[in-house]
Amino acid sequence: MSLEFILVIVVIRQLRKKLETAKAFPKWDKILLTLTIAAVCLLALQIAFSGYTSLIIWLSYLIWFYLIYIVFSRNEYITAKPLIFAILPYIILSLVNDILQQASKEIYKSWSNFLDAGIFFSIVWMVAMWIIGNKQKKALEKEKQIRLEEERQSKLTAMLKDQLEIQVAERTAELTQQKEELQHALTELKSTQAQLIQSEKMASLGELTAGIAHEIQNPLNFVNNFSEVSSELLEEMQAELDADNKEEAFNIAADVKQNLEKIIYHGKRADAIVKGMLQHSRSSSDKKEPVDINALTDEYLRLSYHGLRAKDKSFNATMNTDFDGSIGKINIVPQDIGRVLLNLFTNAFYSVSAKKKNLGNDYDPAIWVSTKKEVNKIIIKVRDNGTGIPQKVLDKIYQPFFTTKPTGEGTGLGLSLSYDIITKMHGGTITAETKENEFAEFTIELPV
Amino acid sequence: MKILVVDDEKDIQVLFEQRFRKEIRSGEMNFVFAYSGNEALFYLGQHKHEAVLILSDINMPGMSGLQLLHEIKSNYKTPPPTVMMITAYGDEESYNKAMSEGANDFLTKPLDFNLLKEKLKNI
Structure with a gap:
């Protein structure tokens, strides 16, 4: 029976391989190696003495039991147990077989069929166990592979996650910086806007100054001359009274009274102009007050007209006004509505002046300004027969910085600010109707 | 002496x-008033050679004083009437423009x- 020795060698080899004893338990590895050598020697002996050598067989059993003892007594060999279970039936049956053979030939003979069958089945068992074990091993390996793969994947995921987190942190920092930059830009824009509004006011004030000068010189002319002539008249009146010419003295007195009224009227006229100018330059208080819209409109119409005339002596236009006297006073912010009107008038005059330059004497520049009271609202219309507004720019006219004037002549803020003043501050509307080269008409509706 | 005064200020x-x-009162001077350039031209058309002196504002709605000056100087040559400009614009540009158009004198408001x-x- 040399099968036991071969089995011992195979099993020990399996054990050493499976448990990696060389690395894990060097002490046991030595023992196992010794056992292998012993088994090889015994095998060699058995072959050499070819025949039945009971001592060798018993030695082989000793090796076997020692091996089994090791496997079952030590925890570290727990994984080797299935191997031992596969072999154990065969070993036991072989042992029984050998014992019976030695003990009693009679019994052995009567049992030998059973024992042979048993040994056969134990070999089948061994092979079956081996196959199952192999399969399990493969399955385990596969599972291990999967686990490794999963581990690799999860490591990869973790790495990606880390990378992602770094990227997110970077982006967040970038975004925060951008947000801060934008906020800064917004603050700057707001202050620039405030400055621009102020400079737009000043620009339109500049347009006004010539008009204002003219508008003040004219009343001043009357104030100065009527007061001078009145003092002369009073001297004359005295002379008439001395000459006892009472009737003539009364006539002169009436003239003086009339003159004084004119002085008051023109003095107030100059006063209103200066006040209007101051109001225009002042930053808006946003405070609404009752205002005679007709007077305001008329004042700004005159100012803008004379302003333009001061710059361009050849310019002139017919101004047609139609004021609805029933309006009375309405609640508005006068300097702001004044700016809107001034802007519309300046644009209208600019437009007719441009057309006049092109067409010459065949064209009569004209501007129409009207106010009208309707239910719950008043309507102000400013119309000119100038160049009109091309359709393609009509929807851009309220955009900030949009201007059709040459660089330096317009800020492009006039209509944009006007739009804000009318719609946001006064809850009204401003609309334009136009036909190119024929007319432009702006309509302001203010709720009352 | 007949004097035509042109100004939009009534x-x-x-x-x-x-x-x-x-x-x-003494009949030494006789004044006629027009409130626009067109009115002045209309008067001059109706009363030829009557007004020997024209005093005109520059800044008026419609026809400006300078246009009126131009019209008078080109249409009424014999004898050419004396035209004095009276304006609230006392700047040099206005003065030069008026003089180049043939104005005989240039006075500023407030009028002395x-x-x-x-x-x-002295005329």
Whole structure:
């Protein structure tokens, strides 16, 4: 029976391989190696003495039991147990077989069929166990592979996650910086806007100054001359009274009274102009007050007209006004509505002046300004027969910085600010109707 | 002497009539008033060669004083009437423009009537 020795060698080899004893338990590895050598020697002996050598067989059993003892007594060999279970039936049956053979030939003979069958089945068992074990091993390996793969994947995921987190942190920092930059830009824009509004006011004030000068010189002319002539008249009146010419003295007195009224009227006229100018330059208080819209409109119409005339002596236009006297006073912010009107008038005059330059004497520049009271609202219309507004720019006219004037002549803020003043501050509307080269008409509706 | 005064300020008539009341009373001067350039031209068309002196504002709605000056100087040549410009624009540009269009004199508002009287006497 040399099968036991071969089995011992195979099993020990399996054990050493499976448990990696060389690395894990060097002490046991030595023992196992010794056992292998012993088994090889015994095998060699058995072959050499070819025949039945009971001592060798018993030695082989000793090796076997020692091996089994090791496997079952030590925890570290727990994984080797299935191997031992596969072999154990065969070993036991072989042992029984050998014992019976030695003990009693009679019994052995009567049992030998059973024992042979048993040994056969134990070999089948061994092979079956081996196959199952192999399969399990493969399955385990596969599972291990999967686990490794999963581990690799999860490591990869973790790495990606880390990378992602770094990227997110970077982006967040970038975004925060951008947000801060934008906020800064917004603050700057707001202050620039405030400055621009102020400079737009000043620009339109500049347009006004010539008009204002003219508008003040004219009343001043009357104030100065009527007061001078009145003092002369009073001297004359005295002379008439001395000459006892009472009737003539009364006539002169009436003239003086009339003159004084004119002085008051023109003095107030100059006063209103200066006040209007101051109001225009002042930053808006946003405070609404009752205002005679007709007077305001008329004042700004005159100012803008004379302003333009001061710059361009050849310019002139017919101004047609139609004021609805029933309006009375309405609640508005006068300097702001004044700016809107001034802007519309300046644009209208600019437009007719441009057309006049092109067409010459065949064209009569004209501007129409009207106010009208309707239910719950008043309507102000400013119309000119100038160049009109091309359709393609009509929807851009309220955009900030949009201007059709040459660089330096317009800020492009006039209509944009006007739009804000009318719609946001006064809850009204401003609309334009136009036909190119024929007319432009702006309509302001203010709720009352 | 017939004088045509052109100005869109209506009170100018009362002022001139009072300032020149002695001259008017004595018949030395005779004033006619027009409130726009067109009105002035209409008057001149109706009364040819009557007005020997024209005093005109520059800044008026419609036809400006300078246009009126141009019209007068190109249409009324024999004898050419004397045209004085009276304006609230005392700047050099206005003065040069008026003079180049053939104005005989240039006065600024507020008007110094003593100076004006002096000038009228010397015509």
